[in-house]
Amino acid sequence: MRKTILFATLLLTSLAAQAATVTVCPGCECSSIGQAIASANAGDEILIQSGLYQEGNIIVDKALHLRGEGWPVVDGENNNEIFTVVANGVTIEGLLIRNVGTSYLKDRAGIRLKRVRDFSIRNNRLENTFFGIYLEHCSDGVVADNRVEGKAEEEMSSGNAIHLWYCKRIVAEKNQVRGHRDGIYLEFVDDSRIRYNLSEHNLRYGLHFMFSNDDDYFQNTFRRNGAGVAVMFSRNINMWENRFEYNWGRAAYGLLLKEIYDAEIRDNVFLENTIGIYVEGSTRIQYQRNEFNRNGWAIKMSGGCLDNTVTANNFLDNTFDLSLNSAPNNNSFDGNYWSDYNGYDLGRDGVGDVPYQPVKLFNYVVNRTPEAMVLLRSLFVDLLNFSEKVSPVLTPANVADNAPLMQKLNFQS
Amino acid sequence: MFKILKYSFFDLTRSRWLYIYGAFYFLLTVSLLWLGGGLSKAIISLMNIILVLAPLIATMFGVMYYYNSREFTELLLAQPIRRSHIFFGQYLGVACSLAISLLLGVGLPFVLYGIFNSAEIWNFSMLLLVGLFLSFIFSAIAFFIALRNENRIKGFGLAILVWLFFAVIYDGLFLLALSLFSDYPLESFAIGASLFNPIDLSRILILLKLDISALMGYTGAVIQNFMGTLLGMACSLGVLVLWVVLPAWGIKWVAVRKDF
Numbered sequence: 001m002r003k004t005i006l007f008a009t010l011l012l013t014s015l016a017a018q019a020a021t022v023t024v025c026p027g028c029e030c031s032s033i034g035q036a037i038a039s040a041n042a043g044d045e046i047l048i049q050s051g052l053y054q055e056g057n058i059i060v061d062k063a064l065h066l067r068g069e070g071w072p073v074v075d076g077e078n079n080n081e082i083f084t085v086v087a088n089g090v091t092i093e094g095l096l097i098r099n100v101g102t103s104y105l106k107d108r109a110g111i112r113l114k115r116v117r118d119f120s121i122r123n124n125r126l127e128n129t130f131f132g133i134y135l136e137h138c139s140d141g142v143v144a145d146n147r148v149e150g151k152a153e154e155e156m157s158s159g160n161a162i163h164l165w166y167c168k169r170i171v172a173e174k175n176q177v178r179g180h181r182d183g184i185y186l187e188f189v190d191d192s193r194i195r196y197n198l199s200e201h202n203l204r205y206g207l208h209f210m211f212s213n214d215d216d217y218f219q220n221t222f223r224r225n226g227a228g229v230a231v232m233f234s235r236n237i238n239m240w241e242n243r244f245e246y247n248w249g250r251a252a253y254g255l256l257l258k259e260i261y262d263a264e265i266r267d268n269v270f271l272e273n274t275i276g277i278y279v280e281g282s283t284r285i286q287y288q289r290n291e292f293n294r295n296g297w298a299i300k301m302s303g304g305c306l307d308n309t310v311t312a313n314n315f316l317d318n319t320f321d322l323s324l325n326s327a328p329n330n331n332s333f334d335g336n337y338w339s340d341y342n343g344y345d346l347g348r349d350g351v352g353d354v355p356y357q358p359v360k361l362f363n364y365v366v367n368r369t370p371e372a373m374v375l376l377r378s379l380f381v382d383l384l385n386f387s388e389k390v391s392p393v394l395t396p397a398n399v400a401d402n403a404p405l406m407q408k409l410n411f412q413s
Numbered sequence: 414m415f416k417i418l419k420y421s422f423f424d425l426t427r428s429r430w431l432y433i434y435g436a437f438y439f440l441l442t443v444s445l446l447w448l449g450g451g452l453s454k455a456i457i458s459l460m461n462i463i464l465v466l467a468p469l470i471a472t473m474f475g476v477m478y479y480y481n482s483r484e485f486t487e488l489l490l491a492q493p494i495r496r497s498h499i500f501f502g503q504y505l506g507v508a509c510s511l512a513i514s515l516l517l518g519v520g521l522p523f524v525l526y527g528i529f530n531s532a533e534i535w536n537f538s539m540l541l542l543v544g545l546f547l548s549f550i551f552s553a554i555a556f557f558i559a560l561r562n563e564n565r566i567k568g569f570g571l572a573i574l575v576w577l578f579f580a581v582i583y584d585g586l587f588l589l590a591l592s593l594f595s596d597y598p599l600e601s602f603a604i605g606a607s608l609f610n611p612i613d614l615s616r617i618l619i620l621l622k623l624d625i626s627a628l629m630g631y632t633g634a635v636i637q638n639f640m641g642t643l644l645g646m647a648c649s650l651g652v653l654v655l656w657v658v659l660p661a662w663g664i665k666w667v668a669v670r671k672d673f
Contacts, residue, residue, distance in 0.1 A: 250634055274628060296628040317454065319628060365588065369595040371603045372588055373628060374636065377457075378616060379465050380584035 025049035033066070033074065034058050042087075048072045048095065056080020061087050068094030071125070076100045081108040082129070091120040098127040102157050109134035109163070110148075113141070121146065131159035132180065139168040143175065150179035152203050160185040161202070164192070172197065182208045183225065190214050198223070205230045205256075206247075209237060218242060222254070228273065230256040231263070241267045244276070253278040254295070257285070265290060267411065275300050276318070279308075288312050289411055297323050301331070311335040314409050315358070319376070322358035324399060325367055333358060337405040345406045356404040359395050361388035414498035414505075417489070421506025425478070431514055434470055438518025446526050452533040453623070456540055459519065460619050463544045464612055468551040469576050471511055475555025476572045478507050480565050490673055500668045504556045504661065511548040516541065536622045543615040546653045550611050551576065553660035560667045583610045600635040608649070611656045618649055 022044055024036045033055055036046045042062040050070030057080050060066070064087075071094065076082045078101030083092065090113075097110045110129030113119055119141040125148075126132045132148035135141070143162060152158030161177035162184045164170060170192040176199075177183040183199030186192065187210040194217035199206035206222035207229040209215065218240035222228035228244040231237055237260065244254030253275035257263070259282065266288040270276035276295040279285075281304040291314045292298035298318040299310070303326040310331065315321045315338045322333070335351075343354035362381045365372050375381050388395060425431055441462065445455040479486075482503065489499050519541065528537050555572050562568035587606050591599055607613040621640055639645045 365592065369591050369599075371595075371599040372591050374603045374607060374613075374617060375584050375588055376620065376628070377461060378584045378613065380581045380588065382461075383581065 019043045019045060021045045021047055023047045023049065024053075026051040026053075037062065037064065040064055056082055058083050060085045060090050060092075063087050063089035065091045066093070066095070067091075068096070068124075071096045073098065076110075076129075081106070081110075081112060083111045085111065085113045085116055085119065088116050089118045090116065091122070093120070093123045096125045096127070097129060100129040100131070102130050104157070107131050107134065107159060107163075109159070112136070113138050117141065120144075125149075126161075129159075131163050132161040132177065134163045134165075135167050135170065136165045137167070138164075138170065141170055143170065143172045145173075146175045146177075148175065148177045148180070152180050155181050155203050158203060160208075161199075164189045167192065171195075178202065182206075183222070184208070186210065186212045186215065188212060193217070195219050197221075200224050202226065208232075209234050212237070216240070221245065222247070224248075225252075227252050227256060228254040230258070231260055232256070232258040233260075234263075235261045237263045239263065239265045239268060243269045243271070244273055245269075245271045247273045249274060253300075256280075257282045260285065264288075269293070270295055270298070278302075279305050281305065283307055285309075286311075289409070290314070291411065292316065292318055292321075294318065296320065299323070301325070301329075306330060308332070312409060313337070314411075315339060316408070320360065320363050322399070323363050323367065324359055324396065329396075329399065331399075333399065333401045334403045335405065336401055337408050338401065339408075341401075341404050341406075343404065350406050352404040352406055354404075355400040355402045357389065357392065357395060357397075357400045359399050360385045361395055364394055414495075414502045417494075417499055417502025418505045418509070421478075421482075421503045422510055424482075425506060425510040430474070431510055434511070435514035435518040438515060439522060442519050442522040446522055452523075452526070452528070452531055453536070456533060456536050456619075457623065460540055460616070463515075463519070463540065463547070464616055465580055467511075467515065467544050467547040468580060468612060471508070471548045471551035472555045472572045472576045474511060475504070475507055475552035476559045476568055478503070479556055479559035480568065487673065496668045497665045500556065500560070500664050501661070504553060504664060507556075508549045508552045511552060512545050515544050515548060519544065536619070539619055539622045543619060543653075546657065547611060547615060550653070550656045550660070553657060553664065557660045557663040557667065560664060560671065579610055579612050584613065587613075604636060604639055608652050611653060614649055614652060618646075 022030060022036045022040050024030050024033055024046060030036045033048060033053055037060060040046055040062065045065040045067060048068045050072045052073045052075060054075045054077055056076040060083060073096045074082055076099050078099045082097050082100060092111060100108050100110055109131035110126040110133060111121055112134040115137040117138065117140045121133055121143045123145045127149050128151055133143055148161040158181040160182040161180040162172055162175060164186045166188045168190050172184060172194050174196045178201045180202050181204050183202045183206045184194060185208045189212040192215045194207060197220045200223040202225045204226045206225040207217060209231045211233050213235045216238040221243045223245045225247055228247045247254050252273060254270045254273035255277045258280045262284045264286045268290045271293045272295065274296045276292045276298045278300050280302045283306045285308045287310040289312050293316045295318045297320045298315050300323045308331040310333045313336045315336060317339055321338060338356050338358060341352060341356045343352040345352050362385055442459060445458050449455055523537055528534055554575055558572045559568045562571060607617055621637060640649050
């Protein structure tokens, strides 16, 4: 057994040593990428030198390493998918891929990977590709350092920058995606990591999870998207250290949670979103050490949210800190810092002696009659909130922070 | 008229209260800007204060000035000057001196803070403009009430009541109506009702500038479509002008007919 392994290793190393390089350039013997792939053997490197290659429907059916030098342009002329990878172990890097063209019948992509594993798509630029990088039934691959830019104008006629469908163990990192329908889209994707990405100016969501379990996303930035991140019908998603910024508009939110179980949301920053986190029917979620800064609503919870714990967060200058539309609930809101809190701390232990009630009366009124929002910040509403605070009648008394912090938490340390 | 305006104005500049009023705004703005941090935040906090304080002070000042300068007014009435000129002169003197206090008190700190290099300049100008309008509107209303009432106590009471009505009671009734008729589409009603209260109208104009419209959902969209456009903006400013003109016309109407 050991001998065969040794033999196999030797064979592989000798193969690698023999791996040839096929050079492609406009004036070379081999002037098209398709031609180069046809003539290459598995394990070869194809070096694509700078120039314009008007090619589409390039099928990569061997384990090749496609490397661009000096940003060669591969142009699909608006009516072709460009790369379709159907072999394991393919690497594509350093290419500028553009002009795939919209199609309503097929989800055309700049780079499509079909039922493959051990791939690496890195350091490419994709411009005006309908779908950027499309992975279906793939596993164990890396999509990194790509810049995907689209010109999406409406949701119906645009694709996603990075689209994952039925995948496992994928790492997508350091990508910059903008101008698509969704920045990064995951459907039936398990055990994957989305990290260090920047997703901005997308029409719908910066990052979108559907039916995906056991995934992590951290240290990403989601800025000025239709909505930052949507996580729907998924279990065990960890959301750490992300920034959700400026997702501002009438139907915008930083993070949407729908039917989520057992997630952990910590160390994120929510800055100037219409709704920081919008939660529907989500259970057993930990919200910890997040900063909610100048949002319209920091957290808006609908019915059916049970056993959630919101603790050690900073709520700073939000128009509304919390909105709930069901009176009874067993979620815990203890131990946060609220900038609107004006209680006292006689014991000097850093914890306020009076519970803080994050749901204001006006909030309750606005939930019932949305038109009342025109009275926001009027003296009457301030008086109303004040009198309700002194003696709560309408607002749910059990929604309270029983240990509000006196000082803002400092997360930098 | 200009002579009387000038006289009233200089008479008022000798008044301590005007300086206190200006100094209050100055200190408030300075502390909001340098201690609170951030232009946008300071503008929102100032809006809350100006919307309440500017009408209140204008009302009080207008009534007070009219009653206090009563003897001088009688002296002027004996001269060959048109009545409307006398009262307009006095009214404009009060309104202008209040406006200048506000302008200097709030404007100076912002200029020192560097508002001209900031994107918030339009929001800030809106705030000042609205503050000026409120000073003019409520001092006109105050003069009108004082002219109608010889009894000082009654005049004061009525003026305070009018202020209270616009600042608080109106919104209460508004909210009551909204929740009573919440089954009906209320967007047009909400716009209409806010036009009838200069304080509400001012507040919404600033909030729209500060992009709070996104919070208001469908209602916000309707209001933004109406007031956010150039036409809507012109329309709402027109209504504010009307709010100045109507009580001023009332002053003239009463002054001409009144038997002193």
